[in-house]
Amino acid sequence: MTREADVPGNPRKAGRERAATTGALNLYAIRAIYLFEMARWFRTFMQSAASPVISTSLYFVVFGAAIGSRMGEIDGVPYGAFIIPGLVMLTLLTQSISNASFGIYMPKWSGTIYEVLSAPVSATEVVMGYAGAAATKSVLLGLIILATARLFVAYEIAHPVWMLGFLVLTAITFSLFGFIIGIWADNFEKLQVIPLMIVTPLAFLGGSFYSINMLPAFWQKVALINPVVYLISGFRWSFFGVADVSVGLSLAMIGLFLAICLGVIVWIFRTGYRIRP
Amino acid sequence: MSVILSIQNLGKTYASGFEALKDVSLDIRRGEIFALLGPNGAGKTTLIGIVCGIVNGSAGRVCVDGHDIARDFRAARAKIGLVPQELSTDAFETVWATTRFSRGLFGKPHNDAHIERVLRELSLWDKRGDKIMTLSGGMKRRVMIAKALAHEPEILFLDEPSAGVDVALRRDMWAMVRRLRDAGVTIILTTHYIEEAEEMADRIGVIHGGKLILVEDTAVLMQKLGKKQLTLHLQHPLAQLPAGLARDALQDARDGTLVLADDGNTLIYTYDSQTEQTGIAALLRRLAELNIDFKGLRSSESSLEDIFVNLLKEHA
Numbered sequence A: 001m002t003r004e005a006d007v008p009g010n011p012r013k014a015g016r017e018r019a020a021t022t023g024a025l026n027l028y029a030i031r032a033i034y035l036f037e038m039a040r041w042f043r044t045f046m047q048s049a050a051s052p053v054i055s056t057s058l059y060f061v062v063f064g065a066a067i068g069s070r071m072g073e074i075d076g077v078p079y080g081a082f083i084i085p086g087l088v089m090l091t092l093l094t095q096s097i098s099n100a101s102f103g104i105y106m107p108k109w110s111g112t113i114y115e116v117l118s119a120p121v122s123a124t125e126v127v128m129g130y131a132g133a134a135a136t137k138s139v140l141l142g143l144i145i146l147a148t149a150r151l152f153v154a155y156e157i158a159h160p161v162w163m164l165g166f167l168v169l170t171a172i173t174f175s176l177f178g179f180i181i182g183i184w185a186d187n188f189e190k191l192q193v194i195p196l197m198i199v200t201p202l203a204f205l206g207g208s209f210y211s212i213n214m215l216p217a218f219w220q221k222v223a224l225i226n227p228v229v230y231l232i233s234g235f236r237w238s239f240f241g242v243a244d245v246s247v248g249l250s251l252a253m254i255g256l257f258l259a260i261c262l263g264v265i266v267w268i269f270r271t272g273y274r275i276r277p
Numbered sequence B: 001m002s003v004i005l006s007i008q009n010l011g012k013t014y015a016s017g018f019e020a021l022k023d024v025s026l027d028i029r030r031g032e033i034f035a036l037l038g039p040n041g042a043g044k045t046t047l048i049g050i051v052c053g054i055v056n057g058s059a060g061r062v063c064v065d066g067h068d069i070a071r072d073f074r075a076a077r078a079k080i081g082l083v084p085q086e087l088s089t090d091a092f093e094t095v096w097a098t099t100r101f102s103r104g105l106f107g108k109p110h111n112d113a114h115i116e117r118v119l120r121e122l123s124l125w126d127k128r129g130d131k132i133m134t135l136s137g138g139m140k141r142r143v144m145i146a147k148a149l150a151h152e153p154e155i156l157f158l159d160e161p162s163a164g165v166d167v168a169l170r171r172d173m174w175a176m177v178r179r180l181r182d183a184g185v186t187i188i189l190t191t192h193y194i195e196e197a198e199e200m201a202d203r204i205g206v207i208h209g210g211k212l213i214l215v216e217d218t219a220v221l222m223q224k225l226g227k228k229q230l231t232l233h234l235q236h237p238l239a240q241l242p243a244g245l246a247r248d249a250l251q252d253a254r255d256g257t258l259v260l261a262d263d264g265n266t267l268i269y270t271y272d273s274q275t276e277q278t279g280i281a282a283l284l285r286r287l288a289e290l291n292i293d294f295k296g297l298r299s300s301e302s303s304l305e306d307i308f309v310n311l312l313k314e315h316a
């Protein structure tokens, strides 16, 4: 027992000492991983960008233009414009998760992760590289979709800086979440199941297409369990200045989810969970 | 001679409960070529995995040039280059991009001149713009070597470098390994072939069932273990070994042993291949004198398996 402290790769010890060495980040490694991931994305940029842009455009055509023209305003916002923040969030969530989970799952699956594991990089650097690239991609996609939406609906952004802040914070948080899924998944089905079975339903039920104030009182309470409600509400506030829940609460919820994801990732790297046998 | 890699009482028990390494201690000297020999499942890859940070050790301690691999993982890992046993590459990347990536990952600033040197040395320069998926297996292995060398490591691990590699590439690879050694790089390689270890390594370690059962200078080990056998198929079976072939009658063959096998149809002569006087000439002369004809003969070296069997007997 007394020798435990000397065990190489000992979870507790390794974790503590790693924290001490992160003072000097391996910036070359972060850059290498980040650029590698971005290059992979740009190589297939058209495919990567086309599908979310096309599907979101369809939503604008169907819900915004066709149905929206027959709907009234919600909270003083025309329906076509009202759905924009929710749709951007929907893409942001799914793209962040799928980019980040694929980014780390693929090297695990192909075996090339050996190189990252054997490199002088800390958990922080690995996550900054992979999740950073995934977040960048989804922010870029989010902006592309916002630009696309402008072709269909006229809208203004009341608080552009806040809007960008929500966009970036959400992208980072869900990229971290995707990173965790990519580590956890040991087959392609598992990689798909959480985005498909949990995130997409939550995003749809999170008020992309309606204000939760339109729900019966009971379901409004239920909706408040859904974390995505806070994301969409805060994001929508940055556009139109109206929100289902207070902006502070939205930010706090994103912060909470971010902290949980960070905690899980620290634990993963301390224990080597599913990456180091 | 200074020690560049020190492994002390290393143990590994996988989550399955399987004990892959048992109390392994080993010092690797700076600048040597060390061959790790052992049958499938002996624990070679596990040992390398722990040193390189791919596998978590369960017990013991590893220091790379004085840096503990857990406490001081950055300094330790920066010194190491690894060519793993499995061919795993980024299929869609180019040779150039993937090699350059490796250098950055290991915390070194760009140095395209160095990458070019490495690629040229491995005859990959003409392929630098090709996607890895379009390369042959042997070329992919070279790409993995290039990646391992991209950050100018002081210690290079080659886990079964000769698996799936043709004769020409193997020769090139060994030439490169020697050049690296001449440049001061310490090389640790695993192999199943004793000839390969014999040809390349300064020292050989034998691992079996997770235990390091022997570490020896190659020359010494070959002397100890390098036995050859000469099998003579006789024209007419012998009832027993004639007195004229008894041990003291064959003066030259001090260490050789002669036995009659296969119902008297074959003579098997086991001798030490490392000595000058194998005793073969004397044996054949004596056979002629005794009018013992043989219709054929075959010579074989003791295989790695024999060596393991011998070692295990010794270490039982």
Ligand SMILES: Nc1ncnc2c1ncn2[C@@H]1O[C@H](COP(=O)(O)OP(=O)(O)OP(=O)(O)O)[C@@H](O)[C@H]1O
Pocket: A277, B014, B015, B016, B018, B020, B038, B039, B040, B041, B042, B043, B044, B045, B046, B047, B085
């Ligand atoms: N992740 C793992 N989980 C459980 N057991 C493992 C794991 N990896 C390896 N082993 C077991 O540990 C033992 C040693 O494996 P290792 O890969 O180190 O052998 P090796 O000497 O490299 O063999 P080979 O010559 O076939 O490459 C084997 O019995 C193997 O089945």
Ligand SMILES: [Mg+2]
Pocket: B044, B045, B046, B085, B159
């Ligand atoms: Mg192996």
